Amino acid sequence: MSPERGEISDEALCARVAARDEAAFDQLVERYQSRAYRLAWSLLRDAEDARDVSQEAFLRVYQSAARFRGEARFSTWFYRILVNLALDHRRRRRWWQRVVAHDRDDEDVALVERQPAREPDPGDRVSEEQTMTRVWDAVHRLSPQQRTAVVLSVQEQLSTAEIAAVLECSEPTVRVHLHRAVQALRKTLKS
């Protein structure tokens, strides 16, 4: 986020947080809470998980603000923390689902994950809203890296280079993620 004229930058606020300036922390939270929650929700699709993970990301910022060296933008550093937490949370949740669910339940979960988008009833005109619901459902079924790349690109308007910095991978790798995601989503959009 580029600061308005006279507004203190995210990086400067982070430096103040490192010095345990509570007001600076509150200011950073206010600036990022909406985006943090929305991004976490887009990756997890669960309101409680999104709240928990985004709050945890702010807590990590509070605890490790001194380690932010300013080599990347604060937003990139923050997104990296948040995305790592969200992907880790999703991995653990899926693992836990596998552990606690009986075979039948597990099959149900897998079926929900795998099933193609709902087919419209014949003769019904599929509204644009329904189409987009199906496309976003398809986004949710992408691999974690592809999904994250798409959400960061489309929703957070990050460039390929910025996404690479968040995901800690190379720019060509992000290009491959986006290309494969587009190929998969194109089919849903055309269906």
Add this chain to the structure above:
Amino acid sequence: MSGMDRHPETALVPYAKDELAADERARVAAHLDACAACRQGLADARAVLEALASAPLAAPEPHWGRYRGELRARVASRPRSPRWWQRPLPIAVSAGLAAALLLFTLRPAPNDAPAGNLTQIEETTLGARLDMLKHYEVVSRLDMLDEMDAIRELDVVPVRGR
């Protein structure tokens, strides 16, 4: 195909988002002029990106006041990082140094050995005669001397039958 041998499939999204550097953008543009498949790929990429951007996911909004209240409570109850002297490594290093200092202080100096301590006298004597080790093979067979008495008296041992 001019300027590019392979289809620049993975460059199509960055191209659509106008992110490519000028030289790469020119190469992709030249390829697109000659390749219908990649033009279709670019159209698909644009359609997907525009569709997603035009209909963003509507996340259910939390109550932000409650959200910040919960966050403040989490910050307040966070586990505090231990002071440097409470961390395992400094404790281990300090304990090691203290033990080494104690052993160094309490170790008996060689000159302090009491005169009557026979073990130490023997060790000192042996230590002074380490050149014996040059003849280790001989030394290691000294136990044969135990049999010398029997060897000396071999000629007086009565032979059976005599």
